[in-house]
Amino acid sequence: MALFTISILILLAILCYKFTFSTTPKSNGAPPLPPGPRGLPIVGYLPFLSRDLHKHFAKLARTYGPIFKLQVGSQVHVVVNTLDLAKTVVRDHDKTFANRQPSVAAATSSYGSQDIVWSNNNSYWRDLRKILVQEIMNSKSLEACRSFRRDEVRKTIRRVYDSIGTDIDINEISFSTEANVLTSIIWENTTAEGANDSDLVAELQTIVSEILELVSEPNASDLFPSLAWFDLQGIERKTKKKLDQLDRIFTRIIDDRIEFNSKRSDGAVVEHEGKKDLIQTLLDLMEEKKATSLNITQIKALLLDIMFGGTDTTATTMDWAMAEVMQNVKVMKRVQEELAEVVGLNNIVEESHLPKLKYLDAVIKETFRLHPVLPLLVPRSPIESCKVGGYTIPKGCIVLVNVWAIQRDPQNWDNPLEFNPERFLADKWDYKGNDLRFFPFGSGRRMCPGVPLAEKMVVYILASLLHSFDWTLPKGEKHDLSEKFGFVLKKSKPLVAIPSQRLPNVNLYM
Numbered sequence: 001m002a003l004f005t006i007s008i009l010i011l012l013a014i015l016c017y018k019f020t021f022s023t024t025p026k027s028n029g030a031p032p033l034p035p036g037p038r039g040l041p042i043v044g045y046l047p048f049l050s051r052d053l054h055k056h057f058a059k060l061a062r063t064y065g066p067i068f069k070l071q072v073g074s075q076v077h078v079v080v081n082t083l084d085l086a087k088t089v090v091r092d093h094d095k096t097f098a099n100r101q102p103s104v105a106a107a108t109s110s111y112g113s114q115d116i117v118w119s120n121n122n123s124y125w126r127d128l129r130k131i132l133v134q135e136i137m138n139s140k141s142l143e144a145c146r147s148f149r150r151d152e153v154r155k156t157i158r159r160v161y162d163s164i165g166t167d168i169d170i171n172e173i174s175f176s177t178e179a180n181v182l183t184s185i186i187w188e189n190t191t192a193e194g195a196n197d198s199d200l201v202a203e204l205q206t207i208v209s210e211i212l213e214l215v216s217e218p219n220a221s222d223l224f225p226s227l228a229w230f231d232l233q234g235i236e237r238k239t240k241k242k243l244d245q246l247d248r249i250f251t252r253i254i255d256d257r258i259e260f261n262s263k264r265s266d267g268a269v270v271e272h273e274g275k276k277d278l279i280q281t282l283l284d285l286m287e288e289k290k291a292t293s294l295n296i297t298q299i300k301a302l303l304l305d306i307m308f309g310g311t312d313t314t315a316t317t318m319d320w321a322m323a324e325v326m327q328n329v330k331v332m333k334r335v336q337e338e339l340a341e342v343v344g345l346n347n348i349v350e351e352s353h354l355p356k357l358k359y360l361d362a363v364i365k366e367t368f369r370l371h372p373v374l375p376l377l378v379p380r381s382p383i384e385s386c387k388v389g390g391y392t393i394p395k396g397c398i399v400l401v402n403v404w405a406i407q408r409d410p411q412n413w414d415n416p417l418e419f420n421p422e423r424f425l426a427d428k429w430d431y432k433g434n435d436l437r438f439f440p441f442g443s444g445r446r447m448c449p450g451v452p453l454a455e456k457m458v459v460y461i462l463a464s465l466l467h468s469f470d471w472t473l474p475k476g477e478k479h480d481l482s483e484k485f486g487f488v489l490k491k492s493k494p495l496v497a498i499p500s501q502r503l504p505n506v507n508l509y510m
Contacts, residue, residue, distance in 0.1 A: 036069035044071035073223025094444035115301035174318035216486030362421035375404035469499035
């Protein structure tokens with residue numbers, strides 16, 4: 001039986017190989033495909049890929065040039081490694097490259113690519129993105145949720161104070177802070193059992209981390225679509241299992257709200273500072289039956305985007321920022337001096353202080369430059385064949401923009417491997433992706449729409465931790481900035497640090 005199964009798999013692989021190379025674009029006067037390393041029959045370059053793809057691609061660029069092609073299984077990948085070529089993809093031909101080609105795990109974890117991140121550039125995607133921007137990311141909505149952010153950051157400071165002298169996992173406390181803020185924004189007025197407790201946040205962190213691991217895992221089903229039915233590595237099955245866990249949470253909360261609304265005779269809803277929470281807003285849109293109306297599955301897909309985009313990325317950035325600041329004594333000293341001057345040692349950090357913290361803002365931008373959360377951004381796929389850098393980029397291939405390499409390119413930055421926040425003080429820099437020397441959140445129409453909230457939370461949490469406490473490594477530990485490559489670029493070893501009281505008034509921690 002095993003021999004029969006192996007024979008079938010080999011036959012399918014051969015058919016896949018024949019299909020791949022028989023459908024290679026023929027030369028019809030068009031420019032050639034980009035150069036690239038030769039691979040093996042059937043599997044292509046797959047056996048030669050290293051785990052740290054961002055570094056491996058930067059190395060290949062030194063041999064094959066700033067744009068190159070890899071045949072990996074039956075999939076053609078094109079990798080872009082320089083600013084000018086990235087501009088061609090994400091700005092000049094933004095519409096052409098605005099589609100996605102999600103992996104099996106990505107599609108499965110997003111209800112069949114019904115979210116913002118993985119759906120193609122179409123009217124549905126535009127409507128969904130518009131809802132997110134208008135209901136959460138505009139200045140009025142962010143201001144209405146200010147008290148949520150303040151409450152959760154204060155809780156975190158109290159929690160750290162209660163643990164003074166002991167090991168603190170920076171990633172874990174950052175994730176829980178952001179997750180609590182997001183759950184307040186999404187379902188603040190929900191009464192469903194367990195909707196707002198710490199166990200839920202811990203469960204969310206576990207599920208989000210595990211799904212991201214599955215999305216990052218190389219999958220034979222992606223490289224050989226003809227074999228996807230077999231799910232040889234069980235990645236699709238594992239992802240479905242994790243999505244089911246999240247789905248049960250969302251279903252419980254949504255059903256509770258629908259039942260609550262049905263029992264209100266006056267049709268009124270509970271508001272926070274004059275604003276409905278996101279669940280209520282989305283349910284109202286569903287009931288309107290307009291062109292932009294949603295169904296329950298699409299609502300859940302949007303909630304997934306918010307939880308995934310807002311939690312793990314914020315926690316990862318906090319991990320990197322704290323590690324860099326703790327390793328650079330001069331940077332730590334200047335950050336804390338600025339905090340003492342702007343906030344004062346007899347006060348706690350408030351959001352009103354954040355625009356005045358210019359050096360801290362530069363520290364965070366330098367962290368995003370050296371350690372972009374998405375080192376290859378989210379893969380794009382052209383809707384038609386086009387020309388980039390003098391080469392033909394075939395329709396439907398997977399295009400990767402190596403933002404990690406671009407933001408470390410010595411042609412774009414002096415001493416690019418040095419952590420130097422001062423480089424962001426001279427000019428006005430932002431996260432809009434207009435200057436592609438610095439575009440950690442992408443650029444163009446597929447740029448991450450959650451930047452306004454992410455920026456606020458990272459600055460607020462980092463300012464509060466560095467102002468309220470002094471930090472040291474546990475005895476015997478050394479600074480470690482090694483990376484763990486994945487869809488999200490994490491520290492290989494999450495930062496654990498020991499806090500000590502910095503502010504003279506104990507009441508400030510209460």
